[in-house]
Amino acid sequence: MAVRVEVASDLLRWAVERAGWDEEAIERRAPRLGEWLAGTQQPTLKQLEKFASDTHTPFGLLFLPEPPIEELPIPDMRTMGNASVTHPSADLLDTIYLCQTRQDWYRTYVQENRAAEPDFVGSASTDSDPILVADRMRELLRFDLPERRAFSSWEDAARQLIDRIEQIGVLVMVNGVVGANTHRKLNPEEFRGFALADPLVPLIFVNGADTKAAQIFTMVHELAHIWLGESAVSDTAMNAEDGVDDELWCNQVAAEVLVPLATLRSDYSGQPDAEELERLARKYRVSTLVVLKRIFDAQFLSWEDYRKRYAGECQRVVEILSARRGDGGGGNYYYTQPIRLSRQFAQAVITSALEGTTTYREAYQLLGTKKHATFENLADELGVA
Structure with missing residues (x-):
């Protein structure tokens, strides 16, 4: 029985x-x-x-006799109706824990290889001028408008931005599922991304289930948290009058990095219809929601008109996400996995394993694989011999 x-x-x-x-x-x-x-x-x-x-x-x-109280291991700066969000999902918790494990390993690796600390971590505060911080960020990333004109698509822009952020010393992990489990899809309505600040190995995670245009904004928003020297879970909402000061500041920085207000004022035709939003979104390689917010920031829209238009545009974005949600981050494994893991992190793990510093068993766990053939193919894809 x-x-x-x-x-x-x-x-x-x-x-x-x-x-x-x-x-x-x-x-x-x-x-x-x-x-x-x-x-x-x-x-x-x-x-x-x-x-x-x-x-x-x-x-x-x-x-247990009653449900445990699970709290996020990093500050929660998400808002929904200007109220903090409670009860994190297992998917969000497991994703943060996995990134923390990888960050811990990478910190030891970097310390052993005596790499220099990035000088921008914690270099700003919410009292810092967002325009000046955005100027510095664009300069370091080489992500000004002339450079962006060469990008063929939002996907190309996102890939280029990931590479440039990693080149200045920040790990970037973009994933739409928990680890490599395509049955555990992340929900962008729960969170857009998070930052794990660290003076030596800062890390940002972007929810890859979001649109490519939205991912670009989230990436820069989380980078702004690194500039503040703080860890945080974010939703990057742009339709709240008030909220957490840090989130509002990071939104201002990200918006100025991607759509400088002075440039927008001369680019804008004067009519925020769908055609104009799409035109500007293509030019700046951002979402139409970011464009709409910048039109409001430039004082071309009243608050009420902006909120109404923002709600309509959000609905359209949700419909796009619903149409995409079935894909679960599939495609070529050896193309997507380095993006999920961070190319810089994956190269370090493979190099350490080949040198004998890290066991293959630990390397497989860190890379999310179980087969040596997968390990070798990933090494070839990343150019690690």
């Missing part, structure tokens, strides 16, 4: 909420959950183990 296990109903509800399951997912993945919650039947040990695995819940936590 199968052994049945008593579990508090609150813990079952907590695990489902943490996993972000809707009614359809519950019916498909845990059809007997209703019976377990009602207490008419308890799950077997095997059923509970599968439930824990499917909800990405540590098995032992299901035996």
Whole structure:
């Protein structure tokens, strides 16, 4: 006879909420959950183990008397209706923990190789002039408008920006799933990105499930957090009158880096219709939402008109994301994995393993692979011999 296990109903509800399951997912993945919650039947040990695995819940936590309070390991600066967001999902938590593990390894690697600290980490405060900080950032990144005209697409612009941020000493990881698990897709409505500040090995993560244009803004926004010398989870919302000072400042810096206000004033035709938004978005390689915000910043729109137009444009962006959400970050593994991992980080891990400093087993774990053939192919893709 199968052994049945008593579990508090609150813990079952907590695990489902943490996993972000809707009614359809519950019916498909845990059809007997209703019976377990009602207490008419308890799950077997095997059923509970599968439930824990499917909800990405540590098995032992299901035996607690009540749900644990899980807090983000870094400051949460996201806002929704100007209120802080609570109850981080398992996907967000696991992504942060994974990036922290990789950052810890890379810090040791860099220390052993005596690399210099980037001088911009913590060099600014929210009292710093966003325009001056943006000028310095564009200068370091070589990402001014003349350089951007050579980019063939938003994807090309994003790749170029990633490379340039890594060249100044910041790891950049862009991923639309948790690790390499294409069944665990990240939700851009929960978070756009986060920064892990460190004086030696700063890291930024961008939610790759977002549009390419939105990813570019998030990348620069998170880089602004590195300039402040602070770690943070962000949503980069641009339609709030007030909110966390740090987030508002980072938005100002990112907007000025990508769409300098002085330039926009001369470029803008005077009519914020869809055609004009798309034209400017293509020119600056940003999202139409960023363009709309800059038109407001230039005082061409009232606050009420801006909010109305912003809401309509957000809806259009959501529809684009919904159409894309099925892809889960597929494609050529050896093209996408270096972007997910950070090319700089992946090259360091492979080099360290080939030199014998890091074991192959640890290298596989850090790179998210289990096969040596995959390791070798990734090394070839990254040009590590």
